Amino acid sequence: MVTEKNKHNEIVKAESKNLNFFYADGTQALKKINLPVYENKITALIGPSGCGKSTFLRSFNRMHDLYPGNKYEGEIILYPDNTNILDKKVDPIEVRMRISMVFQKPNPFPKSIFENVAYGLRVRGENNKRILDDKVEEALKGASLWNEVKDRLQDLAFNLSGGQQQRLCIARALATEPEIMLFDEPTSALDPIATVNIEELMSELKKKLSILIVTHNMQQAARISDYTAYMYLGELVEHDDTNKIFTNPSKKETEDYITGKFG
Amino acid sequence: MAVNQKKPSALKDLNLIRTMIRQHKRNDLIFAGLGMFVIASLTITLIILFLDLVLDGYPKFTLDFFSNFPSRRAARAGILSAWVGSSLVLIVTFIVAVPLGIAAGIYLEEYSKKGWLSDIIEINVSNLAGVPSIIYGLLALGLFVYSFGLGQSILTAGLTLALLMLPIVIVSTREAIRAIPVQIREAAYAVGATKWQVVLNHVVQYSYGGILTGVIIGMARAIGETAPLITIGALTFIAFLPPSPVTIDPPFINLDWLNAGFTVLPIQMFNWISRPQHAFHINAAATGAVIIILTVLMNGVAIKLRYNIRKKIKW
Numbered sequence: 408m409v410t411e412k413n414k415h416n417e418i419v420k421a422e423s424k425n426l427n428f429f430y431a432d433g434t435q436a437l438k439k440i441n442l443p444v445y446e447n448k449i450t451a452l453i454g455p456s457g458c459g460k461s462t463f464l465r466s467f468n469r470m471h472d473l474y475p476g477n478k479y480e481g482e483i484i485l486y487p488d489n490t491n492i493l494d495k496k497v498d499p500i501e502v503r504m505r506i507s508m509v510f511q512k513p514n515p516f517p518k519s520i521f522e523n524v525a526y527g528l529r530v531r532g533e534n535n536k537r538i539l540d541d542k543v544e545e546a547l548k549g550a551s552l553w554n555e556v557k558d559r560l561q562d563l564a565f566n567l568s569g570g571q572q573q574r575l576c577i578a579r580a581l582a583t584e585p586e587i588m589l590f591d592e593p594t595s596a597l598d599p600i601a602t603v604n605i606e607e608l609m610s611e612l613k614k615k616l617s618i619l620i621v622t623h624n625m626q627q628a629a630r631i632s633d634y635t636a637y638m639y640l641g642e643l644v645e646h647d648d649t650n651k652i653f654t655n656p657s658k659k660e661t662e663d664y665i666t667g668k669f670g
Numbered sequence: 671m672a673v674n675q676k677k678p679s680a681l682k683d684l685n686l687i688r689t690m691i692r693q694h695k696r697n698d699l700i701f702a703g704l705g706m707f708v709i710a711s712l713t714i715t716l717i718i719l720f721l722d723l724v725l726d727g728y729p730k731f732t733l734d735f736f737s738n739f740p741s742r743r744a745a746r747a748g749i750l751s752a753w754v755g756s757s758l759v760l761i762v763t764f765i766v767a768v769p770l771g772i773a774a775g776i777y778l779e780e781y782s783k784k785g786w787l788s789d790i791i792e793i794n795v796s797n798l799a800g801v802p803s804i805i806y807g808l809l810a811l812g813l814f815v816y817s818f819g820l821g822q823s824i825l826t827a828g829l830t831l832a833l834l835m836l837p838i839v840i841v842s843t844r845e846a847i848r849a850i851p852v853q854i855r856e857a858a859y860a861v862g863a864t865k866w867q868v869v870l871n872h873v874v875q876y877s878y879g880g881i882l883t884g885v886i887i888g889m890a891r892a893i894g895e896t897a898p899l900i901t902i903g904a905l906t907f908i909a910f911l912p913p914s915p916v917t918i919d920p921p922f923i924n925l926d927w928l929n930a931g932f933t934v935l936p937i938q939m940f941n942w943i944s945r946p947q948h949a950f951h952i953n954a955a956a957t958g959a960v961i962i963i964l965t966v967l968m969n970g971v972a973i974k975l976r977y978n979i980r981k982k983i984k985w
Contacts, residue, residue, distance in 0.1 A: 473855075500864055504862040510857065512853060516858070526861055526871070563982075579857075
């Protein structure tokens with residue numbers, strides 16, 4: 408097994424190689440994307456609406472497979488086992504068991520707080536009450552929600568505030584101990600305070616796993632990410648250290664976008 | 671001069687705006703009034719019809735009416751065999767139509783590949799809901815009574831009404847499933863659920879309110895159906911009960927009732943109304959009131975259920 412590293416000696420957790428993506432109507436949403444995701448780092452995807460960043464993110468857990476006619480070309484390699492998760496022979500469910508996702512709008516199930524977090528474990532066949540209790544508590548603590556909900560785990564998840572619901576969704580994604588967590592604009596539906604909470608939480612989470620996040624908010628990318636990729640019209644324009652992208656980008660287009668001249 | 675010109679024109683504009691708003695509001699009022707009138711006339715018609723039935727049938731609202739068989743003497747005639755027949759037929763209908771309809775709805779919505787075949791099925795299911803019920807009766811007569819040799823029995827009647835109810839259950843199941851937001855579905859898939867787990871743990875659980883409503887409305891329709899049952903040869907005068915479904919001796923369940931002849935409430939009513947003696951018309955009115963009360967009760971339960979579940983699950 409080869410462990411790939413970058414110049415900072417950081418381990419590559421996953422990597423897209425010449426990734427093309429076509430929607431069912433034939434439009435090509437991604438063009439030859441080559442992008443690494445580093446272990447225990449946050450990689451942010453920025454770019455104007457429709458640039459393909461969400462499409463790219465959703466390729467990592469094969470969400471596109473839910474809708475007929477979508478087509479991938481190229482590879483996304485998951486390390487250390489060198490699995491091409493886009494391979495037809497790899498079951499998308501296996502991929503989703505390893506890579507979890509948090510969505511744009513908080514989307515808890517209309518079930519209890521406990522059942523929301525436990526669902527990923529139940530899907531994996533875990534029905535032991537004590538193990539479930541432990542893991543749910545651990546995940547809720549990991550999502551810094553435990554103290555707010557520990558006395559009402561049987562309450563309906565809808566009774567939580569928007570920010571709490573999103574942290575519940577993070578707990579749900581966390582409970583199954585994923586290797587990578589995908590965030591699709593996780594704070595765009597939240598108020599500033601809830602946003603700060605989620606951002607702090609992500610910085611905490613990256614100690615345990617790798618994070619790939621799509622964000623519309625450039626300040627957010629600058630605040631929390633270690634690496635930033637700028638995408639435009641389905642292409643990866645530039646990918647580098649976040650500091651470098653925001654202080655001294657090598658491409659003119661990137662500079663125009665982050666300075667607000669474009670986009 | 672320019673300033674002076676501006677002021678009155680702005681005022682004029684304001685008056686114009688106010689007139690316009692008044693006009694638009696008048697349209698609101700006209701439409702609301704029209705709607706009220708239509709709804710009120712419909713409701714009042716229904717209430718008058720119902721009151722008329724109740725007033726005519728009032729003397730028959732006794733326990734005897736429900737526990738007596740029909741008789742040549744109007745005063746002694748009751749609806750025992752009719753309500754027992756209706757209940758047993760509905761049990762068969764329920765057992766057949768509900769699982770089949772829900773399964774078909776789930777399959778069409780979740781599993782079937784979208785294409786020309788699913789389009790054809792879709793159009794057919796929608797059309798089936800609109801086919802006149804007597805056509806179902808003819809189909810049942812040919813298929814169940816003659817081809818399958820099931821006879822003019824409760825089983826045949828239940829199956830016939832099940833055919834009638836199936837499209838209603840399928841359509842309401844599909845609509846209930848479609849109301850589940852795609853984000854919830856994606857959330858379930860994203861934690862690694864299989865299609866079957868998504869269906870079982872989410873789709874069915876979040877849509878059962880809508881499905882149940884469809885089932886009850888379908889049953890309410892089935893309870894009043896007359897034409898298809900006359901076509902397959904339901905009896906109009908019946909002075910015995912089918913064998914009891916439950917027995918004292920093991921195995922406690924007796925299926926002979928499925929093959930028994932039967933009558934149902936609307937047929938009993940039809941039979942009485944077609945007699946010349948006025949006394950029988952009173953019986954018919956009372957039976958009609960019973961049918962309407964049952965239908966209203968069932969629809970009321972459906973509305974209440976839908977309301978309760980909507981309150982619990984809001985997307």
